[in-house]
Amino acid sequence: MASIALNPSSDTPIYKQLADGIGSLIKRQVLRPGDKLPPTRELAGQLGLNRTTISAAYAALDELGLISGKVGRGSFVAERHPVIASGTSPAETEPALNSASFVSSRPAAVDFPLEQFRRFTREVADSPEAANILQLGSSRGYAPLRRYLLDEAMAAGVAGPSDDLIITNGCQQALDLIAHVFADPGISIAVEDPVYHGMLRAFARSGADMFGVPVDDAGIDVVAFEAILERHRPKLVAITPSFQNPTGATLSLNRRQRIVALADRFDCTVVEIDIYSPLRYVGEALPTLKELSPAGNVLLLRSYSKVCFPGLRVGWAIGPSALIARLAEAKEISDLHSDQLSQAVLLRFAQSGELDKHLLRTREIGKQRLEAVLGACERYLPPGTRWTRPEGGMSLWVELPPPLTADALLNKVQVRGVDFLPGRHFATRNSHARGLRISFGGLSPAEIQGGIQILGESAAFEMNALLSAGGREPLPALV
Amino acid sequence: MASIALNPSSDTPIYKQLADGIGSLIKRQVLRPGDKLPPTRELAGQLGLNRTTISAAYAALDELGLISGKVGRGSFVAERHPVIASGTSPAETEPALNSASFVSSRPAAVDFPLEQFRRFTREVADSPEAANILQLGSSRGYAPLRRYLLDEAMAAGVAGPSDDLIITNGCQQALDLIAHVFADPGISIAVEDPVYHGMLRAFARSGADMFGVPVDDAGIDVVAFEAILERHRPKLVAITPSFQNPTGATLSLNRRQRIVALADRFDCTVVEIDIYSPLRYVGEALPTLKELSPAGNVLLLRSYSKVCFPGLRVGWAIGPSALIARLAEAKEISDLHSDQLSQAVLLRFAQSGELDKHLLRTREIGKQRLEAVLGACERYLPPGTRWTRPEGGMSLWVELPPPLTADALLNKVQVRGVDFLPGRHFATRNSHARGLRISFGGLSPAEIQGGIQILGESAAFEMNALLSAGGREPLPALV
Secondary structure, three states: OOOOOOOOOOOHHHHHHHHEEEEHHHOOOOOOOOOOOOOHHEEEEEEEHHHHHHHHHHHHHOOOOOEEEOOOOOEEOOOOOHHHHHHOOOOOOOOOOOOOOOOOOOOOOHOOOOHHHHHHHHHHHOOHHHHHHOOOOOOOOOOOHHHHHHHHHOOOOOOOOOOEEEEEOHHHHHHHHHHHHHOOOOEEEEEEEOOOHHHHHHHOOOOOOEEEEEEEEEEEEEEHHHHHHOOOOOOOOEOOOOOOOOOOOOOOHHHHHHHHHHHHHHHOOEEEEOOOOOEEEEOOOOOHHHHHHOOOOOEEEEEEEOOOOOOOOOOEEEEEEEHHHHHHHHHHHOOOOOOOHHHHHHHHHHHHOHHHHHHHHHHHHHHHHHHHEEEEEHHHHHOEEEOOOOOOOOEEEEOOOOOOOOOHHHHHHOOEEEEEEEEHHHHHHHHHHEEEEEEOOOOOHHHHHHHHHHHHHHHHHHHHHHHHHHHOOOOOOOO | OOOOOOOOOOOHHHHOOOOHHHHHHOOOOOOOOOOOOOHHHHHHHOOOOOHHHHHHHHHHHOOOEEEEOOOOEEEEEOOOOHHHHHHOOOOOEEEOOOOOOOOOOOOOOHHHHHHHHHHHHHHHHHOOHHHHHOOOOOOOOOOOHHHHHHHHHOOOOOOOOOEEEEEEOOHHHHHHHHHHHHOOOEEEEEEEEOOOOOHHHHHHHHOEEEEEEEEEEEEEHHHHHHHHHHHHOOEEEEEOOOOOOOOOOOOHHHHHHHHHHHHHHOEOOOOOOOOOOOEEEEOOOEEEEEEOOOOOEEEEEEEEOOOOOOOOOEEEEEEEEHHHHHHHHHHHHHHHHOHHHHHHHHHHHHHOOOHHHHHHHHHHHHHHHHHHHHHHHHHHHHOEEEEEEOOOEEEEEEEEOOOOOHHHHHHHOOOOEEEEHHHHHHHOOOOOOOOOEEEEEOOHHHHHHHHHHHHHHHHHHHHHHHHHHHHHHHOOOOO
């Protein structure tokens, strides 16, 4: 709520501005179905407004079906409001043609292999193993899944005999555990720039100093990385070599080799975020940094969240056993261990071969999505716009031509039902004011195309307006 | 591994000492089935031993069936070794008569309502809601469960209109999130002493200064609490009013009232850990601190882990909405959100009324366990021993008569198949060298009785030995 900007000198009444602001938070899923809104008295105090203003805003949102109030219990974000219905479950309601949320880097619910999930869940529940699953477990994870994943990694040459594995609540928790183990105040960490905001927040919470290494179409700039290694001696570098979030960039083989050599030379632990690589739609797979540095200090993070079910929080980390032991200790303090029911279900999903079949289908659909987004960018984005050309994953990165900013464009497209995350969410030092992330993983090709069309038309319109307004400004003297 | 004490001047060969030490870690479930042991080369380096010594220790453990090795992959704790088989699943193998692990504060797998779990899991998987459960969720938890729990709490008068609720991965994660929100370095926190070690570790990780308030049979000492409030101005106090871990103590109503008044006066947020209160076997229920201070700063932590399934990590926190919002922000950084499959299964379990039925049965069995442990303490513990008399929960606290220490006794009873956690695990400043926790929640009345008998006999024997040895020491001059 603190992030809602109210302008007292605007023509729009404050209650309307507030309702719009909250509505936008709901549409962008910052506020989620069932979330409780602050009591009117409390929000009035926080924002320095009259309580009736808050009540009027809530009433307006209620009329729109975005929130619902219960006497004596407060107001809640509605369980099934129009935005959520189209956002989370394309199967159930047909979204309006011109509506596309490029905000969330997640798979489409319509692609979920529900029948398989149902079968494996039944099997797990009915198995004699159920009592063990329900009992207190190990902070390293459900042993049969851990062993399966370690065996697979060893068979694939990704893990060696001195490696071990820990299950985490998705990749996000692995980043948080790493922060607990490494990121003391004053410690330097090298990250990509732009970079996934959830990683920034996990490392920043521990008080580490972060240094961003610029990312281009072939991943991080190795020369800039070496300069940061020399100047700041980071203890840790976090890299997403394949289909990086937010750029979709893939590190070339040559850069991969140089990065592990540099990290080795500077005794810098590499955190390799490898959660998108099974989603390669075109081109050839490249070896992980872990494979390129089998005896080195590389910690490989993987997850089932991006490749099948984000609602089941199961990821894992593979690395030198001494480091895994420290992560396990941190994990025990954080939440004892991960939920075991989902671990057991996902183990069956993987062991049965159904995960591989699902990945085949996902890559087919993903290829169509990727073609749709790249084709639409080519067709609709105005001249001077640049964008990355990912070979997989869920996101690409757009750089708007100056003087257009991502925030200005966002304001214009949101009223037309299109949404995205502006570059500032992914910024370390560079503000990325003209950058924006397009996450296309959860949309149909038609939705993608419609959304990019609106984005392109609005960008072109705004550019013209800005340039003609700029043309009326006095020109600076030429020097 | 670092905790294994090796004595080079002992008659026992080092390899045997090491094997015993690792075996003890396995029996005490510090090392769990499937855990990977360090490679021999690595452990040799860590312990400053020859690699063949490590290999000999591993070979000895392998022969005992405690670990198993795979060529090129290292050694792992065996999936089904004799200790685990009796410890985790009394239903499957009958434990040896004289074996009792009082180590873990958790329910018995034999009591799990497996049929109900199976039914509800099938229902959830087959429901149309499955796609939503599998999609990315809210950091506040699965909305239907969150709403159900908040409604229940409001109906029971435990939550008020300005309260909100967040789902956590069991109570442990709630403690960790609280640590993230409150426990900056230099911040003072008041805790019980003795206190649950997992709480100490979560707060200590954030660098807070902890001050222990002594606990007796009626809970924390209010006068000592007031002194700490005055001297150290703690921002937070964490209290388990009912069946505290490790003492089993319950705060009297009078103390509850005085504590919330004091916390209010000193502007100290109260974290109320209320995970055992449904396990009351005798006596009358008392109001929570939250109920006694409806408008105050009390954060109530609850969980399904102790009352039904520890392997499903679902707990929750209820408190002022502004505080819940800060916890939700911390939760998003920690792991985005909790696994939704277990949340949906537990919601059905609660809504169907089956949870209440399960609690009725659990309290009946719990009462028998409590009678067994109190009866056995009365019968077998030597004169001078003191112990608490809990009215519910899973643990009681024993204070051995001087000069006997808990560690000395532990050494003696482990070889007879009895295990417990010595007091030092629960210590803030006082070392609790003579204290020990007896967790009886996972054992049958017969196992409890057999275990306490061994404990009592060993304690009596050691006391005699120590006292007669002490008699041979020169006496100090009388002054």
